[in-house]
Amino acid sequence: MAPQLHPDRCRTWPRAPLGSVLLALAIVSLGGGDALSLDHYRQSCPRAEAAVAAAVRQAVAKDRTVPAGLLRLHFHDCFVRGCDASVLIDSTAGNTAEKDGPPNASLHAFFVVDNAKQAVEAMCPGVVSCADILALAARDAVALSGGPSWSPLLGRGDGRVSLASDTTSLLPGPGASFDQLRQAFHALGMSVKDLVVLSGGHTLGFAHCSSFQGRIHGFRPGADVDPALNPSFAAALRRACPANNTARGAGSGMDSTSATFDNAYYRMLQSGRGLLSSDEVLLTHPKTRRFVALYAARQDAFFRAFVSSMLRMSALNQPGEVRANCRRHN
The missing domain is CATH 1.10.520.10 (Peroxidase; domain 1)
Structure with a gap:
């Protein structure tokens, strides 16, 4: 995105x-x-x-x-x-x-x-x-x-x-299931808590229509829109991303403050305004739902957890070279 x-x-x-x-x-x-x-x-x-x-x-x-x-x-x-x-x-x-x-x-x-x-x-x-x-x-x-x-x-x-x-x-892609996300994090030695915390990085940025198109058009037989989405939010997404949309720059900010790193992502998720399916699945399990609630209520808790999870993730490394040019091997 x-x-x-x-x-x-x-x-x-x-x-x-x-x-x-x-x-x-x-x-x-x-x-x-x-x-x-x-x-x-x-x-x-x-x-x-x-x-x-x-x-x-x-x-x-x-x-x-x-x-x-x-x-x-x-x-x-x-x-x-x-x-x-x-x-x-x-x-x-x-x-x-x-x-x-x-x-x-x-x-x-x-x-x-x-x-x-x-x-x-x-x-x-x-x-x-x-x-x-x-x-x-x-x-x-x-x-x-x-x-x-x-x-x-x-x-x-x-x-x-x-x-x-x-x-x-x-x-894992924007349509990943909870099990797919959990397995991807587990393969890196990371926890379900890390999954919820690092998903909070979605507080920054923009998603193209293709990343959430399946939630707002033809979701399933009898439900064109994912019922987990807030109706007014879904309507806004459908206006931004009509069916079969091909506009290159069309899409939506990841949350309501998509240029500010804050905890708005979790608050939006709780109110049915989570953008991606991979966001929505965090509400489908009791443990992840508790973390979402905690970080929605306390930005300081989210910030501290984010630092810890980023340190853990960024330590995943094996010995290698020091490239002279980052775009090619020495």
């Missing part, structure tokens, strides 16, 4: 009131036993994080769709072979890469990672991985949209394999 962000809903993020809790979460969530660390570039490239943050800020100033794009890039990267920047690789004559797999057709904001990589390479050639740059950029995207900030563990390697065929089997 190509996100559509509105300037009046973007704001410069205040320093998150999570304070020292973030460092504790990083240590608790990821423990020891892997190569990632909070100070991985302290000696080798101490200005790397600042360079990435500057590239993200500059991109957002010119293109308000960037934050949702970067967050989605990071999600789609981590769910296929771990957070190894394999989603950034360009296809070649001999290989169709992840970015050209069907679930990734609308990914964008690649240029932000390219710009950040160029800046970092100018300071510290061959030191900072593209996977780390993407993880930092996703963090900055959330923070610049009003969400929490955190200190990601760094030291990821850049993957040497990128296959479009992996995307269709490993990335």
Whole structure:
């Protein structure tokens, strides 16, 4: 989904009131036993994080769709072979890469990672991985949209394999069932709570009509519209996305504040205004429904849980190279 962000809903993020809790979460969530660390570039490239943050800020100033794009890039990267920047690789004559797999057709904001990589390479050639740059950029995207900030563990390697065929089997789609979602998260060692929390990333961005068309036209015999949808919300979606719609830019914001990282996603879900089928299924099981209720009522609880789940997800990595160019292997 190509996100559509509105300037009046973007704001410069205040320093998150999570304070020292973030460092504790990083240590608790990821423990020891892997190569990632909070100070991985302290000696080798101490200005790397600042360079990435500057590239993200500059991109957002010119293109308000960037934050949702970067967050989605990071999600789609981590769910296929771990957070190894394999989603950034360009296809070649001999290989169709992840970015050209069907679930990734609308990914964008690649240029932000390219710009950040160029800046970092100018300071510290061959030191900072593209996977780390993407993880930092996703963090900055959330923070610049009003969400929490955190200190990601760094030291990821850049993957040497990128296959479009992996995307269709490993990335859950907008029509995924609860069992499909649960299995996808379980395969990564993540919980049902992580599923609900990271689904909250849908608070940013825009979905094309094709992502929810089946809920508003021909849902099932005797019900053209999914009865779980609020009637007025469904009517608005049908106006935006008529049957057999082919308008390229047609669709809907992911929630009512689609440029601001907040807990509106959960409140909308409770009121029958969840956009995707994969959102709606979070209300079909008692455990996930309880988490939805908690995060709808308490944004601070959502922010803390999101930091913890992002740290857990972004630690999925295997040893690899440090690419000189994020779009191709060395």
